[in-house]
Amino acid sequence: MSGLSVIFAPLLPWPVIAALAGAALVLVALALWRGLPGWALRGLAVLVLLAALAQPALQTAETEPLSDIVLLLDDRSSSQALADRPAQTDAALARIAAELDGLGGVETRRVSVADGEGNAGTEIGAALAEALAAEPRARIAGAIVISDGQAHDPALLPEMPAPLHLLLTGRDNDWDRRLVIRTAPAFGIIGEETQIRLRVEDQGAVPPELAGRAGLEISIDGGDPKRYEVNVGRELELPLVLKHGGQNVVQFTLDPSEGELTERNNAAVVQINGVRDRLRVLLVSGEPHAGERTWRNLLKSDAAVDLVHFTILRPPEKQDGTPVSELSLIAFPTQELFIDKIDEFDLIIFDRYGARGILPSAYFANIRSYIERGGAVLISAGPEFATVQSLSRTALEDLMPARPTGRVLSEAFLPRPTELGLRHPVTAGLDGAPPAAGQPEAEGVPHWGRWLRQIEVENPTGEVVMEGAGNTPLLVLSRQGEGRVALLASDHAWLWDRGFEGGGPQLELLRRIAHWSMKEPELEEEALYAEIEPGSLSVTLVRRSMAPSVPPVALTHPDGTREEIALAETAPGRFTARWQAPEAGLYRLRDGDLERVFALGPAAPREFEETLASAATLQAAITASGGAVTRLEDGIPRLRLIRAGRASAGNGWIGLTPRGASATVDLRVAPLLPGWAWLLMAVALTLAAWLLEGRTRRR
Template identity: 60%
Template structure:
């Protein structure tokens, strides 16, 4: 129980102040005149002023509240190294025991795991959250059991009491890590990209650790290449991507004896290979309505460099016009088909016929160009069945079709074959049909597919309309109609002309997402989306997933749509995962290339020192033993050798309040009258008489 003197004045305080000033003036005048009772009169005035102030005694019944100590235990990945888990649990048990011996003290324990994604150790966020859940007036201190590697130091909260750090780890710990800098998300095929690589030692590095290590580099899980590299130096590594799409590069150094962990001895970098510019040669044999279809398609893509020639005046045309008066550009046949043919990614023959403009030797160059990895697309018209058809040139060796020289006239609606519904070039095109279905075409060249060719679309009389094939290292396609432009014009509703031609061009350019047989995986955090494309009639089997530790999991892929199989799988940890299904393999990196938790693994209190110093706390190594816990006064140093302190807050809750007047009113009046009477007697009857003048 406590008592407090309070006032509830009968008059406003300014009035009381004025009365007090008036009394003081009168008292001063009496003293100046030498009145012997001035002191008693002053006391009487003071009693009257006290009565007007109405003093009361307030008594409270208080119940003391316990002090709260917050302990944040770091259970992040770096805290699972070496003997740190045992150190943490031993320290927490010691803290519980020490605080249990202090009367009126409670312990709140907060466990901190890794932050989602690659957030690292959010130590200060956890401390702020724990403080927000407790009354700050009861918090007597906070203790962090950690290795000191926090990644949210700017979020350190203001502390109402001492903050201490109990540091795990050993003074003799050391670690070697591999660092990859400047790793881009995209790189241009054929051009080297520079990665900065560094191997760095941390902690108490022993002399026998060496100053050179073996570095292995593997692309897409292939055979690794070994290099000997120095420690502690930045190295610039030029890398040229071998293929388009995602390229997974794995860098690894061996584990050294005695180092803290090998988790940061490897780094995985995923770089998407893209083409800088696609060079396309379009040769139109004659002007026609569909010629602009190809031109518009290719010119609409800013990444395509298009070289387009239309033969407007064939050699056999004799009109008597002098050559020097023509404004036409001569067809640079030798430059295009001999000197620079290998610079093109795609060659399109649009209704081209043999007119002597291209010698057969040049067409042989085109044939060899395809077999060595080039691509050719033939958009056929009525000329394809004539005597001057490309089918009757050296290109016939690589074309996937035979022609009967028959031209089918009459309306028909193009349709997908069973293979076309599974093939990535045409898969799903039916869903893009306008209301009422695709519009009709009116002309088609009768052809038959060679063995091994892929017929993905059919037209009039169920004849092959679009045929695809691989020839050597290259690809060839034949579109047996020159009327795809009707879809672009919206005739009878039109159709997916641009989408079909875009996919066709990208398949021929060997874009990975349009491969017929492909196994791919996309990682988002630790969730893998595994996709399998196949044009086979029988569904593919299970996918074998090999984890970084060598364990294997078999996963069935359900069919999403014809030729497309997919499933989601949650990876148990970060690292490089290998996927295999038959002859197809793929690799995917799960998690960041260098997780924050393993960028720095040596236990240190340097990062937390500013926050600890500001809160009058201390940093103690658990290697030296668990500290004692003492109670210290607020503002005093709260840490020393082998001990840490908490500040008792003296918090309480008021259970009852009683207020009583200090004296009754009649007592004030009686006391004032008695003092005034004593002053009168002092000045009158008992005072000295003045002599008569």
């Protein structure tokens, strides 16, 4: 095809030419007013000169037609893998692609859409916008999307220059049941009831025999599940009691139902951090001493600690004749504390306490039972621990982590972590820790200050994590029954608080001892957990152990497949492995008796939140483009070419709009007249005007 057009390449700017034309028009009007007979010829001469300045030219363009482009998008997301949707998609894709190839003059651009990264769902809008931006809009004859219609980015759908058609997969009789968590707390108080609100929803054509009721199981940290029968379609509040601190993974699982589209949305995971409402601590100081305030300051600095502190200022043997009515001291409520309300305390601390008859032997027997039932006792020993008043000579004797020899070592010594202590979470990683006994010390590196008194103990039955003078046990930790006992064989930890010889991490050490005694999860010697990188599927698997090596951990995927992952020691007592999860869901770690459950993203990915095929999210864009929605269940539609503005769909067919686009392959430009011709015409017209006016004057 060829086309002819006139173009201009002016010698002067158009404003200048316009100004000259205005001046010429004034002169021609003046000539007309004066009655000059050659005014018309003069005007034509000026017009010829102005045309010469504009330089008109003839442009000849050779064009050839371009083929139309049709965007063919097939949805391959996870929801499209349900039931027989893959077969529907494949059949429609093959048929439509074959018809497009047979139309002639049509090019097909294929686009496949998979699950979006980071649980983004099906990104049909972004895929269609990207495909449209890569092609000339003038050649787009239409777009055909084969999908279940569950697009998760409808706001990104572009404005189409041609019809957008949706070929909808799925069946009219599809149905699905899903579990939706309405509200769940991020934190829960240990031992107290917390509420989780959820809802079981049915979608689609639910069989009458399955409607109304559903079985629900709830498990915490992969433990034995509890079963409930719940009503479908009603919002429910379920009570939950957390039994330990730290992260609690709560899994909800619906019983599968025959015929539902998928079971992937039958589960939900909630992660709740268990916290203690108030840590109740009983501190009993045997007599005032320099380190007593250290314990008090430590416990009072924590707003979560409810401290009860008694100091024995008047032991029974002190008889000075002062009438009781004149004493301002508070009587020690021994029965209330050690009999009636002992189980209300999370930790009992005996700070330089001596058995001097204040507590009857039956009370110590009750303290022993308290420990065996899961209570915690911390003993900060002073010189009285080496005498007949020692707590080791009471009913607590069998629970003592070590026995006193009767010697008090009054000499300067440097507290050191033992080889075991370098791995134990109570003493591992303390700032400025000197090396263990027998290990070389780094020159020029400051370390802890010395203590000046230690009670010698022997035959430790617990874990010796620190040692002092003569490499004797200084800090011994022991598990007794369900409870724990910690023994610090010195009352000089307060020297660190005063900065003696540089001081040391006194508050951190005492805090760790107290929290280990109260079974805080971050201080357990044997632990297995996962550190999840926010916003990704990257996980660091962590195994904390006192053993020199650990076996590979068993990891169970959401689909039930298992794999073993080897861990490497990255710090004393800490073994880790970096791992990339293949998908979101609930994973289970196991190493012997240790088991841990962790969740990556939602238990049910976004693709399975809405599983029924629907055109609702795409309908606005389809209507705006003049396209239509066709269910593949009713058959694969035929293709037709239609003119713009006509109906784009009918019974069993959908239409594409040919655009008639073309491309210029050759372009030629030739001047309308040569320059001398314009000049000759202007001279001839001017001369004719002059002759006409001269003849008129002679007459």
